[in-house]
Amino acid sequence: MIEYDEYMTNLERVANEHFGGHVTIMKFTTNWRVWFGTPSDRGDIQAAPVGKTFQAAAEKALATDPAYFRTGSSRCEFCGVTLHPADNYACDQCRKSLLK
Ligand SMILES: [Zn+2]
DSSP states (O other): HHHHHHHHHHHHHEEEEETOEEEEEEEEESEEEEEESSSSSHHHHHHSESSHHHHHHHHHHSSSSSSGGGGGTTTTTTTOOBSSSTTTTSSHHHHHHHTT
């Protein structure tokens, strides 16, 4: 359990230093996701670094550029979800349906 504690301590430190103390840890049926800040919508949840275990998801989140979690001002032109990365005009789902 030492590993678990170390990841938790690192997540908390990054949250305190860069995100006003906010980090969101999500567990789903088959995976975990970690989002720095508070997810604003489903787009943020889908964009959150993912792993099969808490440790794997935490490691990915810690290795991700903090700027990635701050792209909330850019939204899909079709459905309005938050875009990651911010320079796209549409989310992956809308782009797929447009290309059909
Ligand atoms: Zn969309």
